Amino acid sequence: MAPDFAKPSGIELRTLNPNEWDIWYDNLIRAFGGVPESAEERALWRDITQYDRSLAAWDGDLCVGSAGAFRFRLTVPGGAGVPVAGVTMVGVSGTHRRRGVLTSMMRRQLDDVRSWGEPLAVLTASEPAIYGRFGYAVGTFSLGAEIDTTRVRLSVPPGTDDVRLRYAPPAEVLDACEAVYARLVPGRPGMLARQPHWERLGLLDPESERDGASPLQCVVAERDGEVTGYARYRVRTGWGPAGHNGTVLLSELAGLDPAAEAALWRFLFDLDLTTTLVARSRPVDEGWQHQVTDIRRCQLRVRDSLHVRLVDVGAALEARTYQAPVDVVFEVEDDFCPWNTGRWRLSGDAKGATCVRTTDPADLALTVRELGAAYLGGVGLASLAAAGRVRELRQGALAEASVAFGSAVAPWLPHGF
Numbered sequence: 001m002a003p004d005f006a007k008p009s010g011i012e013l014r015t016l017n018p019n020e021w022d023i024w025y026d027n028l029i030r031a032f033g034g035v036p037e038s039a040e041e042r043a044l045w046r047d048i049t050q051y052d053r054s055l056a057a058w059d060g061d062l063c064v065g066s067a068g069a070f071r072f073r074l075t076v077p078g079g080a081g082v083p084v085a086g087v088t089m090v091g092v093s094g095t096h097r098r099r100g101v102l103t104s105m106m107r108r109q110l111d112d113v114r115s116w117g118e119p120l121a122v123l124t125a126s127e128p129a130i131y132g133r134f135g136y137a138v139g140t141f142s143l144g145a146e147i148d149t150t151r152v153r154l155s156v157p158p159g160t161d162d163v164r165l166r167y168a169p170p171a172e173v174l175d176a177c178e179a180v181y182a183r184l185v186p187g188r189p190g191m192l193a194r195q196p197h198w199e200r201l202g203l204l205d206p207e208s209e210r211d212g213a214s215p216l217q218c219v220v221a222e223r224d225g226e227v228t229g230y231a232r233y234r235v236r237t238g239w240g241p242a243g244h245n246g247t248v249l250l251s252e253l254a255g256l257d258p259a260a261e262a263a264l265w266r267f268l269f270d271l272d273l274t275t276t277l278v279a280r281s282r283p284v285d286e287g288w289q290h291q292v293t294d295i296r297r298c299q300l301r302v303r304d305s306l307h308v309r310l311v312d313v314g315a316a317l318e319a320r321t322y323q324a325p326v327d328v329v330f331e332v333e334d335d336f337c338p339w340n341t342g343r344w345r346l347s348g349d350a351k352g353a354t355c356v357r358t359t360d361p362a363d364l365a366l367t368v369r370e371l372g373a374a375y376l377g378g379v380g381l382a383s384l385a386a387a388g389r390v391r392e393l394r395q396g397a398l399a400e401a402s403v404a405f406g407s408a409v410a411p412w413l414p415h416g417f
Protein backbone atom coordinates (compact mmCIF):
# COMPACT_ATOMS: atom_id res chain seq x y z
CA MET A 1 0.00 0.00 0.00
CA ALA A 2 1.17 3.49 -0.80
CA PRO A 3 1.65 5.70 2.26
CA ASP A 4 -1.16 7.88 3.45
CA PHE A 5 -0.61 11.59 3.09
CA ALA A 6 -2.66 14.66 3.86
CA LYS A 7 -4.70 15.42 0.76
CA PRO A 8 -5.06 19.16 0.21
CA SER A 9 -8.52 20.02 1.46
CA GLY A 10 -11.14 21.04 -1.08
CA ILE A 11 -9.07 19.83 -4.05
CA GLU A 12 -10.45 17.18 -6.39
CA LEU A 13 -8.21 15.19 -8.72
CA ARG A 14 -9.76 13.96 -11.96
CA THR A 15 -8.64 12.50 -15.25
CA LEU A 16 -8.56 15.25 -17.87
CA ASN A 17 -11.71 15.67 -19.92
CA PRO A 18 -10.91 16.68 -23.54
CA ASN A 19 -13.30 19.65 -23.42
CA GLU A 20 -11.40 21.01 -20.39
CA TRP A 21 -8.06 21.04 -22.19
CA ASP A 22 -7.90 24.83 -22.79
CA ILE A 23 -8.52 25.80 -19.19
CA TRP A 24 -6.15 23.03 -18.01
CA TYR A 25 -3.41 24.11 -20.39
CA ASP A 26 -3.89 27.81 -19.58
CA ASN A 27 -3.27 26.99 -15.92
CA LEU A 28 -0.03 25.26 -16.94
CA ILE A 29 1.14 28.14 -19.12
CA ARG A 30 0.43 30.59 -16.29
CA ALA A 31 2.40 28.41 -13.84
CA PHE A 32 5.36 28.75 -16.23
CA GLY A 33 5.10 32.54 -16.32
CA GLY A 34 2.13 33.19 -18.57
CA VAL A 35 3.90 33.87 -21.87
CA PRO A 36 1.51 32.60 -24.56
CA GLU A 37 2.77 29.99 -27.00
CA SER A 38 2.40 30.25 -30.76
CA ALA A 39 -0.72 28.69 -32.26
CA GLU A 40 1.53 26.06 -33.87
CA GLU A 41 3.02 25.01 -30.53
CA ARG A 42 -0.30 24.99 -28.74
CA ALA A 43 -1.82 22.82 -31.46
CA LEU A 44 1.03 20.34 -31.18
CA TRP A 45 0.75 20.02 -27.39
CA ARG A 46 -3.00 19.60 -27.73
CA ASP A 47 -2.55 16.84 -30.30
CA ILE A 48 -0.06 14.92 -28.20
CA THR A 49 -1.92 15.22 -24.89
CA GLN A 50 -3.03 11.78 -23.76
CA TYR A 51 -6.24 12.64 -21.95
CA ASP A 52 -6.73 9.34 -20.16
CA ARG A 53 -3.19 9.65 -18.74
CA SER A 54 -3.49 13.29 -17.68
CA LEU A 55 -4.63 14.61 -14.32
CA ALA A 56 -6.38 17.86 -13.47
CA ALA A 57 -6.69 19.27 -9.95
CA TRP A 58 -9.83 21.32 -9.32
CA ASP A 59 -10.81 23.73 -6.59
CA GLY A 60 -14.52 23.95 -7.36
CA ASP A 61 -14.67 25.24 -10.92
CA LEU A 62 -11.05 26.46 -10.90
CA CYS A 63 -8.42 24.28 -12.53
CA VAL A 64 -5.40 24.61 -10.21
CA GLY A 65 -3.13 21.73 -11.19
CA SER A 66 -2.03 19.61 -14.12
CA ALA A 67 0.17 16.58 -14.72
CA GLY A 68 0.46 14.35 -17.77
CA ALA A 69 2.24 11.08 -18.54
CA PHE A 70 3.10 10.33 -22.15
CA ARG A 71 3.41 6.68 -23.08
CA PHE A 72 6.92 6.42 -24.49
CA ARG A 73 9.29 3.65 -25.43
CA LEU A 74 12.65 4.36 -23.89
CA THR A 75 15.82 2.66 -25.04
CA VAL A 76 17.57 0.94 -22.14
CA PRO A 77 21.05 -0.63 -22.01
CA GLY A 78 20.96 -3.65 -24.30
CA GLY A 79 18.74 -1.86 -26.84
CA ALA A 80 15.21 -2.81 -25.78
CA GLY A 81 12.47 -0.16 -26.05
CA VAL A 82 10.75 -0.27 -22.67
CA PRO A 83 7.30 1.29 -22.08
CA VAL A 84 7.68 4.19 -19.68
CA ALA A 85 5.60 7.10 -18.43
CA GLY A 86 7.02 10.41 -19.60
CA VAL A 87 5.88 12.79 -16.88
CA THR A 88 5.04 16.18 -18.30
CA MET A 89 2.96 19.37 -18.14
CA VAL A 90 3.24 19.61 -14.36
CA GLY A 91 1.97 22.89 -12.98
CA VAL A 92 0.19 24.17 -9.91
CA SER A 93 -1.54 27.52 -9.80
CA GLY A 94 0.36 30.23 -7.93
CA THR A 95 -2.74 30.76 -5.81
CA HIS A 96 -2.62 27.13 -4.60
CA ARG A 97 1.09 26.38 -4.30
CA ARG A 98 2.74 24.64 -1.33
CA ARG A 99 -0.44 23.02 -0.13
CA GLY A 100 0.35 19.54 -1.36
CA VAL A 101 -1.36 19.68 -4.79
CA LEU A 102 1.77 18.45 -6.59
CA THR A 103 2.29 15.75 -3.97
CA SER A 104 -1.27 14.48 -4.45
CA MET A 105 -0.81 14.41 -8.24
CA MET A 106 2.52 12.55 -7.96
CA ARG A 107 0.93 10.02 -5.59
CA ARG A 108 -1.97 9.35 -7.94
CA GLN A 109 0.26 9.33 -11.02
CA LEU A 110 2.77 6.79 -9.70
CA ASP A 111 -0.11 4.52 -8.60
CA ASP A 112 -1.54 4.86 -12.13
CA VAL A 113 1.82 4.15 -13.81
CA ARG A 114 2.14 1.02 -11.72
CA SER A 115 -1.37 -0.11 -12.67
CA TRP A 116 -0.52 0.47 -16.38
CA GLY A 117 2.39 -1.97 -16.00
CA GLU A 118 5.06 0.56 -16.93
CA PRO A 119 8.19 -0.14 -14.88
CA LEU A 120 9.68 3.35 -15.10
CA ALA A 121 8.66 6.98 -14.98
CA VAL A 122 10.93 9.64 -16.46
CA LEU A 123 10.87 13.41 -16.71
CA THR A 124 12.85 16.53 -17.36
CA ALA A 125 12.60 18.92 -14.44
CA SER A 126 12.03 22.66 -14.54
CA GLU A 127 13.96 22.65 -11.26
CA PRO A 128 15.98 19.62 -10.20
CA ALA A 129 15.09 20.13 -6.52
CA ILE A 130 11.43 19.22 -7.01
CA TYR A 131 11.34 15.51 -7.81
CA GLY A 132 13.82 13.71 -5.54
CA ARG A 133 11.20 13.45 -2.81
CA PHE A 134 9.08 11.38 -5.19
CA GLY A 135 11.92 8.94 -5.93
CA TYR A 136 13.37 10.45 -9.12
CA ALA A 137 17.09 10.93 -9.69
CA VAL A 138 19.18 12.35 -12.53
CA GLY A 139 19.94 9.46 -14.87
CA THR A 140 21.31 11.26 -17.92
CA PHE A 141 23.29 14.41 -18.51
CA SER A 142 23.58 16.53 -21.61
CA LEU A 143 26.39 18.59 -23.00
CA GLY A 144 26.33 22.21 -24.09
CA ALA A 145 29.10 24.01 -25.94
CA GLU A 146 29.89 27.51 -27.10
CA ILE A 147 32.64 27.05 -29.64
CA ASP A 148 34.95 29.79 -30.87
CA THR A 149 35.00 28.70 -34.48
CA THR A 150 37.60 31.31 -35.41
CA ARG A 151 40.15 29.39 -33.32
CA VAL A 152 38.94 25.80 -33.06
CA ARG A 153 39.47 23.49 -36.03
CA LEU A 154 38.10 20.01 -36.61
CA SER A 155 40.13 17.09 -37.89
CA VAL A 156 37.65 14.83 -39.59
CA PRO A 157 37.78 11.05 -40.15
CA PRO A 158 38.40 9.37 -43.51
CA GLY A 159 35.32 9.32 -45.71
CA THR A 160 34.09 12.75 -44.62
CA ASP A 161 34.87 14.24 -48.02
CA ASP A 162 32.69 11.60 -49.68
CA VAL A 163 29.63 12.92 -47.89
CA ARG A 164 27.51 15.23 -49.99
CA LEU A 165 25.69 18.02 -48.19
CA ARG A 166 22.65 19.84 -49.49
CA TYR A 167 20.22 22.39 -48.12
CA ALA A 168 16.59 21.40 -47.91
CA PRO A 169 13.48 22.93 -46.36
CA PRO A 170 13.14 21.08 -43.01
CA ALA A 171 9.59 19.87 -43.69
CA GLU A 172 10.47 18.59 -47.16
CA VAL A 173 13.11 16.15 -45.92
CA LEU A 174 11.30 15.25 -42.70
CA ASP A 175 10.67 11.61 -43.63
CA ALA A 176 14.29 10.99 -44.54
CA CYS A 177 15.46 12.64 -41.31
CA GLU A 178 12.98 10.61 -39.30
CA ALA A 179 14.35 7.44 -40.88
CA VAL A 180 17.85 8.41 -39.68
CA TYR A 181 16.50 9.15 -36.20
CA ALA A 182 14.66 5.80 -36.05
CA ARG A 183 17.85 3.90 -36.88
CA LEU A 184 19.69 5.62 -34.04
CA VAL A 185 17.07 4.98 -31.34
CA PRO A 186 18.03 1.40 -30.36
CA GLY A 187 21.73 2.26 -30.21
CA ARG A 188 21.71 4.72 -27.36
CA PRO A 189 20.02 4.33 -23.93
CA GLY A 190 17.77 7.27 -23.12
CA MET A 191 16.48 7.77 -26.66
CA LEU A 192 12.74 7.74 -27.29
CA ALA A 193 11.06 5.89 -30.14
CA ARG A 194 8.97 8.31 -32.12
CA GLN A 195 5.25 8.40 -31.29
CA PRO A 196 2.62 9.86 -33.65
CA HIS A 197 2.87 13.66 -34.02
CA TRP A 198 6.23 13.91 -32.20
CA GLU A 199 8.12 14.38 -35.45
CA ARG A 200 6.51 17.85 -35.55
CA LEU A 201 8.49 18.88 -32.48
CA GLY A 202 11.72 19.18 -34.47
CA LEU A 203 10.06 21.46 -37.03
CA LEU A 204 8.55 23.91 -34.55
CA ASP A 205 9.85 27.31 -35.46
CA PRO A 206 7.83 30.04 -33.77
CA GLU A 207 9.18 33.52 -34.41
CA SER A 208 8.91 34.28 -30.67
CA GLU A 209 11.62 31.67 -29.99
CA ARG A 210 14.11 32.92 -32.56
CA ASP A 211 15.38 35.87 -30.59
CA GLY A 212 16.65 37.63 -33.70
CA ALA A 213 17.94 34.49 -35.42
CA SER A 214 16.93 33.13 -38.81
CA PRO A 215 14.12 30.64 -39.35
CA LEU A 216 15.12 27.02 -38.89
CA GLN A 217 17.45 25.79 -41.64
CA CYS A 218 18.26 22.23 -42.54
CA VAL A 219 21.15 20.55 -44.26
CA VAL A 220 21.16 16.84 -45.06
CA ALA A 221 24.16 14.55 -45.48
CA GLU A 222 23.97 12.00 -48.29
CA ARG A 223 26.05 9.09 -49.44
CA ASP A 224 25.26 7.22 -52.63
CA GLY A 225 21.94 9.06 -52.77
CA GLU A 226 20.87 7.94 -49.29
CA VAL A 227 20.32 10.42 -46.45
CA THR A 228 22.77 9.50 -43.69
CA GLY A 229 22.41 12.52 -41.46
CA TYR A 230 20.92 15.95 -40.94
CA ALA A 231 21.40 19.14 -38.98
CA ARG A 232 18.79 21.75 -38.11
CA TYR A 233 20.04 25.13 -37.01
CA ARG A 234 19.49 28.87 -37.03
CA VAL A 235 21.93 31.70 -37.69
CA ARG A 236 22.01 34.95 -35.77
CA THR A 237 23.88 37.46 -37.83
CA GLY A 238 26.07 40.05 -36.16
CA TRP A 239 28.39 42.83 -37.18
CA GLY A 240 30.82 44.42 -34.73
CA PRO A 241 33.57 47.04 -35.09
CA ALA A 242 35.94 44.31 -36.28
CA GLY A 243 33.52 42.83 -38.76
CA HIS A 244 31.13 39.90 -38.79
CA ASN A 245 30.48 37.93 -35.60
CA GLY A 246 27.43 35.81 -36.32
CA THR A 247 26.39 32.79 -34.27
CA VAL A 248 25.22 29.38 -35.42
CA LEU A 249 22.59 27.96 -33.06
CA LEU A 250 22.42 24.21 -33.46
CA SER A 251 19.04 22.73 -32.82
CA GLU A 252 19.47 19.09 -33.82
CA LEU A 253 22.12 16.94 -35.46
CA ALA A 254 22.13 13.23 -36.22
CA GLY A 255 24.34 11.00 -38.34
CA LEU A 256 24.43 7.29 -39.08
CA ASP A 257 28.22 7.07 -39.15
CA PRO A 258 31.26 9.12 -38.10
CA ALA A 259 31.75 10.57 -41.60
CA ALA A 260 28.19 11.90 -41.84
CA GLU A 261 28.43 13.41 -38.36
CA ALA A 262 31.81 14.98 -39.04
CA ALA A 263 30.66 16.44 -42.36
CA LEU A 264 27.74 18.13 -40.60
CA TRP A 265 29.85 19.46 -37.74
CA ARG A 266 32.48 20.77 -40.18
CA PHE A 267 29.77 22.52 -42.17
CA LEU A 268 28.52 24.25 -39.01
CA PHE A 269 32.05 25.22 -37.96
CA ASP A 270 32.78 26.72 -41.36
CA LEU A 271 29.68 28.79 -42.08
CA ASP A 272 30.79 32.13 -43.46
CA LEU A 273 30.30 35.29 -41.41
CA THR A 274 29.90 33.37 -38.15
CA THR A 275 32.41 33.14 -35.30
CA THR A 276 30.56 31.06 -32.68
CA LEU A 277 28.72 27.75 -32.73
CA VAL A 278 26.32 27.15 -29.85
CA ALA A 279 25.18 23.58 -29.26
CA ARG A 280 22.86 22.43 -26.48
CA SER A 281 21.60 19.11 -25.22
CA ARG A 282 24.16 16.96 -26.99
CA PRO A 283 25.34 13.50 -25.83
CA VAL A 284 28.17 13.84 -23.31
CA ASP A 285 30.33 11.38 -25.26
CA GLU A 286 29.74 12.81 -28.74
CA GLY A 287 32.65 12.26 -31.10
CA TRP A 288 33.33 15.83 -32.27
CA GLN A 289 34.94 16.60 -28.87
CA HIS A 290 37.81 14.35 -29.92
CA GLN A 291 38.20 16.02 -33.31
CA VAL A 292 38.73 19.60 -32.14
CA THR A 293 42.11 21.28 -31.87
CA ASP A 294 41.20 23.21 -28.70
CA ILE A 295 38.61 21.73 -26.35
CA ARG A 296 38.93 24.62 -23.88
CA ARG A 297 37.67 27.11 -26.43
CA CYS A 298 34.56 24.93 -26.80
CA GLN A 299 33.38 25.97 -23.31
CA LEU A 300 31.72 22.67 -22.46
CA ARG A 301 28.90 22.66 -19.93
CA VAL A 302 27.11 19.63 -18.50
CA ARG A 303 23.62 19.69 -17.06
CA ASP A 304 21.02 17.26 -15.79
CA SER A 305 18.70 15.90 -18.42
CA LEU A 306 16.46 12.86 -17.84
CA HIS A 307 15.33 12.13 -14.28
CA VAL A 308 14.50 8.45 -13.79
CA ARG A 309 12.21 6.70 -11.31
CA LEU A 310 11.88 2.93 -10.97
CA VAL A 311 8.17 2.30 -10.45
CA ASP A 312 8.57 -1.50 -10.36
CA VAL A 313 12.11 -2.39 -9.29
CA GLY A 314 11.92 -6.03 -10.37
CA ALA A 315 10.43 -5.39 -13.82
CA ALA A 316 12.70 -2.41 -14.48
CA LEU A 317 15.93 -4.22 -13.63
CA GLU A 318 14.83 -7.20 -15.75
CA ALA A 319 14.05 -4.97 -18.74
CA ARG A 320 17.68 -4.02 -19.39
CA THR A 321 20.81 -6.09 -19.86
CA TYR A 322 24.18 -5.83 -18.08
CA GLN A 323 27.50 -5.38 -19.81
CA ALA A 324 29.23 -7.82 -17.42
CA PRO A 325 27.82 -10.73 -15.41
CA VAL A 326 26.22 -9.63 -12.15
CA ASP A 327 24.66 -11.48 -9.24
CA VAL A 328 23.89 -9.20 -6.31
CA VAL A 329 21.22 -8.71 -3.66
CA PHE A 330 20.02 -5.13 -3.24
CA GLU A 331 18.40 -3.90 -0.06
CA VAL A 332 16.10 -1.21 -1.47
CA GLU A 333 14.32 1.54 0.42
CA ASP A 334 11.44 3.36 -1.23
CA ASP A 335 9.34 5.59 1.02
CA PHE A 336 7.04 6.95 -1.67
CA CYS A 337 6.38 3.62 -3.44
CA PRO A 338 6.86 1.11 -0.61
CA TRP A 339 5.93 -1.86 -2.80
CA ASN A 340 9.56 -1.65 -3.97
CA THR A 341 11.06 -1.76 -0.49
CA GLY A 342 12.91 -4.95 0.45
CA ARG A 343 15.55 -7.30 -0.90
CA TRP A 344 15.92 -8.05 -4.59
CA ARG A 345 18.33 -10.48 -6.22
CA LEU A 346 19.51 -9.32 -9.63
CA SER A 347 21.23 -11.94 -11.81
CA GLY A 348 22.10 -10.93 -15.31
CA ASP A 349 24.56 -10.43 -18.12
CA ALA A 350 24.65 -9.06 -21.66
CA LYS A 351 21.89 -11.45 -22.77
CA GLY A 352 19.25 -10.83 -20.11
CA ALA A 353 18.42 -10.69 -16.43
CA THR A 354 16.10 -11.79 -13.67
CA CYS A 355 15.31 -9.74 -10.61
CA VAL A 356 13.22 -11.35 -7.90
CA ARG A 357 12.48 -10.89 -4.23
CA THR A 358 14.75 -12.75 -1.86
CA THR A 359 15.42 -13.29 1.83
CA ASP A 360 19.17 -13.78 1.21
CA PRO A 361 21.55 -11.35 2.92
CA ALA A 362 21.99 -8.06 1.10
CA ASP A 363 25.17 -7.14 -0.81
CA LEU A 364 24.38 -3.47 -1.45
CA ALA A 365 22.02 -1.12 0.37
CA LEU A 366 20.54 1.90 -1.37
CA THR A 367 17.30 3.74 -2.04
CA VAL A 368 15.28 3.58 -5.21
CA ARG A 369 16.83 6.92 -6.26
CA GLU A 370 20.31 5.41 -6.61
CA LEU A 371 18.86 2.67 -8.81
CA GLY A 372 17.17 5.37 -10.92
CA ALA A 373 20.42 7.30 -11.27
CA ALA A 374 22.38 4.20 -12.30
CA TYR A 375 19.65 2.59 -14.41
CA LEU A 376 20.60 3.91 -17.86
CA GLY A 377 24.32 3.54 -17.28
CA GLY A 378 25.12 7.25 -17.01
CA VAL A 379 25.88 7.41 -13.29
CA GLY A 380 28.16 4.87 -11.60
CA LEU A 381 27.05 2.99 -8.49
CA ALA A 382 30.64 3.38 -7.29
CA SER A 383 30.33 7.13 -7.66
CA LEU A 384 27.12 7.08 -5.65
CA ALA A 385 28.88 4.94 -3.02
CA ALA A 386 31.64 7.55 -2.86
CA ALA A 387 28.90 10.05 -2.04
CA GLY A 388 27.71 7.79 0.79
CA ARG A 389 24.52 6.92 -1.05
CA VAL A 390 25.25 3.21 -1.66
CA ARG A 391 26.53 0.96 1.13
CA GLU A 392 28.58 -2.10 0.23
CA LEU A 393 27.72 -5.01 2.56
CA ARG A 394 29.65 -7.73 0.69
CA GLN A 395 33.18 -6.95 -0.43
CA GLY A 396 33.42 -6.85 -4.21
CA ALA A 397 29.70 -6.37 -4.81
CA LEU A 398 30.06 -2.67 -5.53
CA ALA A 399 32.65 -3.09 -8.28
CA GLU A 400 30.72 -5.99 -9.78
CA ALA A 401 27.42 -4.08 -9.91
CA SER A 402 29.03 -0.82 -10.92
CA VAL A 403 30.73 -2.33 -13.96
CA ALA A 404 27.63 -4.34 -14.92
CA PHE A 405 25.32 -1.32 -14.83
CA GLY A 406 27.61 0.76 -17.08
CA SER A 407 26.96 1.52 -20.72
CA ALA A 408 29.52 1.66 -23.52
CA VAL A 409 27.52 4.53 -25.03
CA ALA A 410 26.50 7.38 -22.73
CA PRO A 411 22.73 7.60 -22.26
CA TRP A 412 21.16 10.66 -23.83
CA LEU A 413 17.70 12.14 -24.12
CA PRO A 414 17.33 13.64 -27.60
CA HIS A 415 14.61 16.18 -26.82
CA GLY A 416 12.54 17.57 -23.98
CA PHE A 417 8.90 16.74 -23.45
Ligand SMILES: CC(=O)SCCNC(=O)CCNC(=O)[C@H](O)C(C)(C)COP(=O)(O)OP(=O)(O)OC[C@H]1O[C@@H](n2cnc3c(N)ncnc32)[C@H](O)[C@@H]1OP(=O)(O)O
Nearest residue numbers: 031088089090091092097098099100101102103123126129
Ligand atom coordinates in the same frame (compact mmCIF):
# COMPACT_ATOMS: atom_id res chain seq x y z
C1 LIG B 1 7.91 17.35 -15.36
C2 LIG B 1 7.57 18.80 -15.40
O1 LIG B 1 6.59 19.16 -15.99
S1 LIG B 1 8.52 19.91 -14.55
C3 LIG B 1 7.55 21.36 -14.35
C4 LIG B 1 7.22 21.69 -12.93
N1 LIG B 1 6.40 22.92 -12.94
C5 LIG B 1 6.91 24.15 -12.73
O2 LIG B 1 8.09 24.34 -12.46
C6 LIG B 1 5.94 25.30 -12.89
C7 LIG B 1 6.02 26.28 -11.72
N2 LIG B 1 5.86 25.65 -10.41
C8 LIG B 1 4.72 24.99 -10.06
O3 LIG B 1 3.78 24.82 -10.81
C9 LIG B 1 4.62 24.47 -8.63
O4 LIG B 1 5.26 25.36 -7.75
C10 LIG B 1 5.22 23.05 -8.43
C11 LIG B 1 4.53 22.07 -9.37
C12 LIG B 1 6.72 23.03 -8.73
C13 LIG B 1 5.04 22.62 -6.96
O5 LIG B 1 3.65 22.44 -6.70
P1 LIG B 1 3.08 22.54 -5.19
O6 LIG B 1 1.66 22.08 -5.23
O7 LIG B 1 3.37 23.86 -4.64
O8 LIG B 1 3.98 21.44 -4.44
P2 LIG B 1 3.64 20.73 -3.06
O9 LIG B 1 2.88 21.69 -2.19
O10 LIG B 1 3.01 19.41 -3.28
O11 LIG B 1 5.12 20.54 -2.49
C14 LIG B 1 5.64 19.32 -2.11
C15 LIG B 1 7.02 19.51 -1.56
O12 LIG B 1 7.90 19.94 -2.61
C16 LIG B 1 8.54 21.17 -2.25
N3 LIG B 1 8.64 21.98 -3.46
C17 LIG B 1 7.63 22.35 -4.26
N4 LIG B 1 8.11 23.08 -5.28
C18 LIG B 1 9.43 23.17 -5.11
C19 LIG B 1 10.48 23.82 -5.83
N5 LIG B 1 10.22 24.52 -6.96
N6 LIG B 1 11.74 23.69 -5.39
C20 LIG B 1 12.00 22.98 -4.26
N7 LIG B 1 11.04 22.35 -3.52
C21 LIG B 1 9.78 22.45 -3.94
C22 LIG B 1 7.60 21.78 -1.23
O13 LIG B 1 8.29 22.70 -0.42
C23 LIG B 1 7.12 20.59 -0.48
O14 LIG B 1 8.13 20.18 0.43
P3 LIG B 1 7.78 19.45 1.83
O15 LIG B 1 7.06 18.18 1.46
O16 LIG B 1 9.10 19.24 2.44
O17 LIG B 1 6.87 20.40 2.55
